[in-house]
Amino acid sequence: MLDHTDFQILEELSRNSRISMKELGERIHLSGPAASARVEKLESNDVIQGYTVKINQAKLGYHVHALINIFTKSTYHQPYLAFLETQKQYVIHNYKISGDSCYTLECRFPSIEKLDEFLVLLNEHVNYKLSIIINK
Template sequence: MLDQTDLRILDELSKNSRITMKELSERVHLSSPATSARVEKLETAGIIEGYTIKVNQLKMGYFVHAMISVIMKSSHHEPYLSYIKAQAPFVIQNYKISGDSCYLLECKFPSNAVLDEFLVGLSEHVNYKLSIIISK
């Protein structure tokens, strides 16, 4: 069971996973060894699965943000999943969902031309509905 200190540690690490243990311990009002022990406990319990970075997609040149609802043409999903794996640089997330669609793809593309090329390949495997993100 997580207590308030564990929740504060998780909150601080989610804001900045590169924070030093010294800084983290000051923010959660514990000693550095106690903070390190709690972080290790959270890692061992599988609550903290890893540390990552947040990449600015616009600065990387990915200007087109799209959500694509995927409707399978058949019950055989492997060709679609292989295509998505091959298109990994553009795919942010491939959610398996319930409802009108089978999957919801979140993607970023450097241009509409690259998006169009992606959709042409995608249409060989599935039907889809495209939504472009205008703003957050």
């Protein structure tokens, strides 16, 4: 069972996972070693499953961010999933969902032209509905 201090730790690590244990302890009113022990316990209990890096996609040349709802043409999804394997440079996440569509793709593209090329190829396997993200 998580207590208030555990939730404070998770909140602080969500803001900055590179924070030192000393600074984390200061923010949540524990010593550095006590904060470290708490973090290790959260990791060993699989509450914390890893740490990530937030990447500025625009700095990498990806200026178009899109969400694409996928409507499969049959119950056999393997051709669509195989297609995605060839498009890893654009696909951030492929979520299998419930609702009107079967999947939601989160993608990024360097240009509208590359997005268009992707959509032409995608349409060979599935139908889709496109939303372009204007601002996060």
